[in-house]
Amino acid sequence: MNKKTRHEPHEEHADESWLLPYADLLTLLLALFIVMYAMSAIDSKKFEEMSEAFNSAFTTGNGVLSFNSALPSDKNMDKGKKDSHENILNNADKQKQKSQLAKQEQExxxxxxxxxxxxxxNNGLTNLLNTKLNQSQLTITISDTALFASGSAVVKPESKQLAIAISNMLQQFPTYNVVVSGHTDNVPISNSEYASNWDLSSDRALHFMKILLQNPNLDPEKFTSTAYGEYHPIASNVTEEGRAINRRVEVSILRKYTDVTQETSVKTK
Structure with missing residues (x-):
């Protein structure tokens, strides 16, 4: 009797095709965590290199890591730094130039x-003229008695030399703006020529400025005359002495740079 060959039953193998997508999923998760870590480090150059590497590995059209446009390139960052640096240098140069001009103006x-x-x-005029330099201007104050007869705006013939002397000094500094202003006391004018102190102060400033501008080396565009009447007193109008101080013509040479480091104030002579 032939012995029948006994065959062990074959083991059934489970379907392992699920391993492929599972492995792909793990790979993608690993890539995602690496990308997140790279982004947290904020190193754009390394992130760009890593993105290119993964895009080469996963050649499926546009790579999943194509985020280059979301981060500034090193080239753009370098340009921004360069522009910022140039702006700082330009501002520093402008500030230095302005400081030098202010220093020259002070001199x-x-x-x-x-x-x-x-x-x-030298001319014994200390009781009639004085000067004052401050942060905004250099002011020459001239008493009305040094220039005009009472109630008149016509400059005395003997006083014209004073205007000529001032104009000769001003011509050394032709770029500065000059304001000539007239001032009176508060006593109402009482003559047929002028209706008010406004009119008198206006004519006095204008007449004196015209004598200054007889100097051809002065630029009329730099000059302005104005009238303040009785409304800008520098002394009390209660006393005759105070009223005499208020009757005046002022020649103001204006600064261009008022932000000098220190205000220079010179005592009134």
Missing amino acids: DMEKLKKQLDQYIN
């Missing part, structure tokens, strides 16, 4: 004041 004002003070002392 100009001090030089002109010194010349005026010397002229006043």
Whole structure:
């Protein structure tokens, strides 16, 4: 009797095709975590290199890591830094230039004041003229008695030399704006020529400015005349002495740079 060959039953193998998508999913998850880590480090260059590497590995059209446009490139970052640096340098240069111009202006004002003070002392005019330099202007104050007869705006013939002397000093600094202003006391004018102190102060400023501008080296565009009447007193109008101080003509040489580091104030002579 033939022995029948006994065969062990074959084991049934389970379907393992699910491993492929599972492995792909794990790979994508790993890539995602690597990308998130790279983004947290904010290293755009490394992130770009990593993105290119993964896009090469997963050649399925546009790569899943194509986020280059979301981050600034090194080239753009370098350009921004360069522009910022240039702006800082330009601002520093402008500030330095402005400081130098303000320094030169201060020297100009001090030089002109010194010349005026010397002229006043040499001609015995200390009771009629004075100068004052502050942060906004250099002011020459001239008493009305040094220039005009009472109630008149016509400059005395003997006083024209004073205007000529001032104009000769001003011509050394032709770029500065000059304001000539007329002032009176508060006593109402009482003559047929002028209806008010406004009119008198206006004519006095204008007439004196015209004598200054007889100097052809001065630019009329830089000059302005104005009238303040009785409304800008520098002393009390209660006393005759105070009223005499208020009757005046002022020649103001205006600064262009009022932000000098220190305000220079010179005592009134």
